[in-house]
Amino acid sequence: MESYCSVVARKYKKKIGCRPYVNYTDSTLEDALKTIVDGELSVLAASKRFSIPYVFSEEEKSQNEALPNYEVPSTNNINIGTFLLVTITSGKRKKTKYQYVAVVKDISNDIYHMNGLKSLDTSKLMFKVCDNDVFDVEIDEVVAVLKTPKVEKIRGHIRYVFPHEDVFVET
Numbered sequence: 001m002e003s004y005c006s007v008v009a010r011k012y013k014k015k016i017g018c019r020p021y022v023n024y025t026d027s028t029l030e031d032a033l034k035t036i037v038d039g040e041l042s043v044l045a046a047s048k049r050f051s052i053p054y055v056f057s058e059e060e061k062s063q064n065e066a067l068p069n070y071e072v073p074s075t076n077n078i079n080i081g082t083f084l085l086v087t088i089t090s091g092k093r094k095k096t097k098y099q100y101v102a103v104v105k106d107i108s109n110d111i112y113h114m115n116g117l118k119s120l121d122t123s124k125l126m127f128k129v130c131d132n133d134v135f136d137v138e139i140d141e142v143v144a145v146l147k148t149p150k151v152e153k154i155r156g157h158i159r160y161v162f163p164h165e166d167v168f169v170e171t
Helices: 026-037 043-049 058-065
Strands: 083-090 096-108 111-119 126-138 142-145 150-154 157-161
Touching: 026 043, 083 111, 083 126, 096 126
Parallel strands: none
Antiparallel strands: 083 096, 083 142, 096 111, 111 126, 126 157, 150 157
């Protein structure tokens, strides 16, 4: 008696995130385009927020090298409620540097008592306050005074949205 073996080829569906050239859905692309057309975000900011690749022209590359455009920190422009970009040195040998976005909660004797913010997206534009992330900095640890972010309330949670040119820093 002969037995026949039939082979059925499987057809696998590719998952979002496994292809480096298209790592987003059509609806994500539509949402990004809507925010650009509505004037809520620039093309670059939308690209970062929605994790959609953006290719720079040579002219745009030279313009982006000038970013970010920060306000220089001084004791005159830092008050309670000011959002700052700070550099904290940490580690056993005090060689590791971390940059944080934080808000000033109190000031005493030129020491700024800060409350750290946690990034909520990969583009590092949307943040929330972390109540347990409290630290002190001096003026020399302040990198920049950030513009006041747009405040959004989403499902009872407060979110702070910064423009691209404020928070994006590569160290």
